[in-house]
Amino acid sequence: MALPHSLMLTLAPTFACRRAHSRLIRDCYYTAVRHIASSPSLDNSSGAASGPASLAGTAPFHTAYVLLHTHLPPAAYPPRSSSRVWRLATAYMQRWRGTINFAWSPDLRTHPEYKGLGEERPTPDTSPEVYTASVFSVATPHGRLEIPELSLANVQETSDKLQQLVASAGDIDRKPSEMDRTVNEQLDKRLFLFVCTHGSRDCRCGEGGGEVARAFRRELDKRGISAKDVVLGEVAHVGGHKYAANVLVYPYGEWLGNVQEVDVPMILDEILAWRASYQERAAQSGGQVQDMPPLCPPFWRGRMGLEKEEQIALCQRAA
Known part of the structure; x- marks a missing residue:
């Protein structure tokens, strides 16, 4: 009897990608994750995310x-x-x-x-x-x-x-x-979007990440947004294969995970709106912006400069 796709993915991601229909596996996996992540539950007493699929706090701390x-x-x-x-x-x-x-x-x-x-x-x-x-x-x-x-x-x-x-x-x-x-x-003050597409490290990044990167390219082209304003790139392993596709938004250091091709238009809308709000606050404060809410909360893994506990707390305050 064949193993369920979700169990195959949990036990052996590489085996699952090679032996079963990869698109079906990703669809089953991401749909389940998105359902949970779209309505995160935060435990106010502990300050930690109570939902097992909450992504806040999964971005590695980096300066x-x-x-x-x-x-x-x-x-x-x-x-x-x-x-x-x-x-x-x-x-x-x-x-x-x-x-x-x-x-x-x-x-x-x-x-x-x-x-x-x-x-x-x-x-x-x-x-x-x-x-x-x-x-x-x-x-x-x-x-x-x-x-x-x-x-x-x-x-x-x-x-x-x-x-x-x-x-x-x-x-x-x-x-x-x-x-x-x-x-x-x-400083080069353009917006930079990087998608992990390192397929030889993990097939979920190669396949899912590749689809998301191509979707961002199509969406940017459709909107007439050129590299003069937004640079789209691809990166090697960033940590967290199970969160593929991973999207890194710099210079702000916002990390997103579990992104699918279908999410790209909405996520790009939110990225551009978030960036405009950031720039407005920076202009008003003389450059210091400390209180920006998470970008795309259901997909938000964390932010550059914040420890795990700080990422979770920020997500909790914004909920």
């Missing part, structure tokens, strides 16, 4: 998100990276709770001298590993910084500078410096 730009999309990525740059940067940035990942977008500048994916054994024709990178951080909540070149030669120096930048965000009494003005002038 910055650094993305290494690749020439190839995540569909071409190996299951796990062998990149020495990524590994060393991870070791340095974890000390101050920064996160580093790989990303692809036709609208992100890539380094012209390296077109690999951090292979462990480069060929004689392969150039030294070097990337252009994006930086989103709690110190730059209004935009993206770009690192023109990140390699083994400058990983530690770059990490130290980013640590100083992130640390400055917690000093509310510090007077703005020339560095602050320079950083602000360098």
